[in-house]
Amino acid sequence: MxxxxxxxxxxxxxxxxxxxxxxxxxxxxxxxxxxxxxxxxxxxxxxxxxxxxxxxxxxxxxxxxxxxxxxxLGFMVRGINKDGTLRIRALGGINHANVEGENVTVHTRGGKTYTGMLVCEHHSAHAFDDAKTMVRDDNTVFVLLDEFVKDADGVRALGIRHGDYISIEPRFTLTDNGFIKCRxxxxxxxxxxxxxxxxxxxxxxxxxxxxxxxxxxxxxxxxxxxxxxxxxxxxxxxxxxxxxxxxxxxxxxxxxxxxxxxxxxxxxxxxxxxxxxxxxxxxxxxxxxxxxxxxxxxxxxxxxxxxxxxxxxxxxxxxxxxxxxxxxxxxxxxxxxxxxxxxx
Ligand SMILES: [Zn+2]
The missing domain is CATH 3.40.630.10 (Zn peptidases)
Structure with missing residues (x-):
């Protein structure tokens, strides 16, 4: 069989x-x-x-x-920053350094979805002295929404609330010789x-x-x-x-x-x-x-x-x-x- x-x-x-x-x-x-x-x-x-x-x-x-x-693995929205980025809490054993730059989707309890990406608070070595050395964890990694929002009220207007789920894009790749690479x-x-x-x-x-x-x-x-x-x-x-x-x-x-x-x-x-x-x-x-x-x-x-x-x-x-x-x-x-x- x-x-x-x-x-x-x-x-x-x-x-x-x-x-x-x-x-x-x-x-x-x-x-x-x-x-x-x-x-x-x-x-x-x-x-x-x-x-x-x-x-x-x-x-x-x-x-x-x-x-x-x-x-x-995934995240939940735990807070909304003044600049409209989302504060997160990990679900399961996530290595935050590994997910930096990854695409995510926020799933509101009202049934809407919004995409974004996971960024470190000090996201670029061009702008921050410690961009390469800052510890990546729930307190330093945020979701930057792909929306024209500048503040917390703008995020709330989208229907995003504390407790919404965040999923991470798996990025499936299958090579010709049978290797699978993805989350x-x-x-x-x-x-x-x-x-x-x-x-x-x-x-x-x-x-x-x-x-x-x-x-x-x-x-x-x-x-x-x-x-x-x-x-x-x-x-x-x-x-x-x-x-x-x-x-x-x-x-x-x-x-x-x-x-x-x-x-x-x-x-x-x-x-x-x-x-x-x-x-x-x-x-x-x-x-x-x-x-x-x-x-x-x-x-x-x-x-x-x-x-x-x-x-x-x-x-x-x-x-x-x-x-x-x-x-x-x-x-x-x-x-x-x-x-x-x-x-x-
Ligand atoms: Zn498992």
């Missing part, structure tokens, strides 16, 4: 084009529903708006979960893998081994995405980016199975089964510890859910910045998901 990489890449682009900073599910939910409906699946939600697609297994005595968080490969590549696996099962008329729930959460980047797990789920596998660092065995071409994140080792027997599934299906894979990292699976454990937890994903360079991955690593991730779904 093959994973369609053309389909996966198209879905990934569509997901990347849909802004979903932490907790901003309004635009992403209809897209998830539309992609699922095209494949013949229905979507249900819990009260945290985690989306679930449930596929009945050949053996219905057990239910497992493959989750891919749908939220990304939010974390975690829209994993979401796209989920849909590619659902497509493969639907088109081949194949059922997973056990009831399998594909989950898409909206609070992973702040540590709460997997904290609520439906009661019938006994295994929770998070599909999320794999960290590439000084001790990594993984690569952008491979899928990495996470043995331990920042706070816990993942379940011993489930992790061993994932390693066996990778071997059996001929995936290019590695096993690594992810240092300053958490996932929906770890959050499920911290939430007190009675599940075995595991995680794996595509190797991603420069995570939480402008990230880079490779189609081979994404395909290996989808193939391991399919192997786990079909054989446990």
């Amino acid at each position: 093959k994973i369609s990489m053309t389909y996966l890449t198209d879905v990934m682009k569509r997901l990347l084009d849909t802004p979903s900073p932490v907790g901003y599910y309004e635009k992403m939910k209809p897209v998830i529903e539309d992609i699922a409906s095209d494949l013949g699946y229905e979507v249900t939600y819990d009260n945290r708006d985690t989306a679930y697609i449930t596929v009945a297994g050949r053996d219905t005595s057990k239910t497992v979960c493959l989750s891919a968080h749908a939220d990304t 939010f490969i974390d975690n829209k590549a994993a979401m796209a893998c989920s849909f590619a696996v659902l497509k493969a099962m639907a088109e081949n008329g194949v059922k997973p081994k056990y009831n399998t729930v594909f989950a898409f959460s909206f609070y992973e980047e702040i540590g709460f995405g997997g904290i609520v797990v439906p009661n019938d789920i006994s295994e929770y596998v998070a599909i999320d980016i794999a960290i590439l660092g000084p001790d990594s065995d993984g690569s952008e071409q491979a899928v990495t199975i996470c043995a331990k994140d920042a706070s816990m080792p993942y379940d011993y027997s489930l992790t061993n089964r994932l390693i066996a599934a990778a071997e059996r299906s001929g995936c290019d894979y590695a096993v690594d510890l992810f240092y300053r990292y958490g996932s929906d699976a770890g959050q499920a454990i911290k939430g007190g859910n009675n599940v075995r937890a595991a995680a794996f994903g595509m190797g991603v360079y420069s995570s939480h910045g402008v990230e880079r991955a490779h189609l081979d690593g994404i395909e290996n991730t989808a193939r391991l998901m399919l192997a786990y779904a079909l054989e446990g």
Whole structure:
């Protein structure tokens, strides 16, 4: 059974084009529903708006979960400066130096959108002595709106208010030899893998081994995405980016199975089964510890859910910045998901 990489890449682009900073599910939910409906699946939600697609297994005595968080890093408007720039508060682990100069969209609660760019308070070495050395953080990086506004009243007249969401442009690039460069490969590549696996099962008329729930959460980047797990789920596998660092065995071409994140080792027997599934299906894979990292699976454990937890994903360079991955690593991730779904 093959994973369609053309389909996966198209879905990934569509997901990347849909802004979903932490907790901003309004635009992403209809897209998830539309992609699922095209494949013949229905979507249900819990009260945290985690989306679930449930596929009945050949053996219905057990239910497992493959989750891919749908939220990304972003900002919220926290204030309006006298000069009409917006003061911000980060949602998730943003490196402010990395987003300077990036295009953003402000989403008002009244349904309007305005573009702008992220600028440092001392934005140019031509005008400020410390433009190169000023620390970039929530207090020194502002949104400069692409509007003719000169003061706070002008901004309020646009309908922009404290608490409005700000999304960052992903800037998708795919090279001829398969490298993807953009923001939010974390975690829209994993979401796209989920849909590619659902497509493969639907088109081949194949059922997973056990009831399998594909989950898409909206609070992973702040540590709460997997904290609520439906009661019938006994295994929770998070599909999320794999960290590439000084001790990594993984690569952008491979899928990495996470043995331990920042706070816990993942379940011993489930992790061993994932390693066996990778071997059996001929995936290019590695096993690594992810240092300053958490996932929906770890959050499920911290939430007190009675599940075995595991995680794996595509190797991603420069995570939480402008990230880079490779189609081979994404395909290996989808193939391991399919192997786990079909054989446990
Ligand atoms: Zn992630």
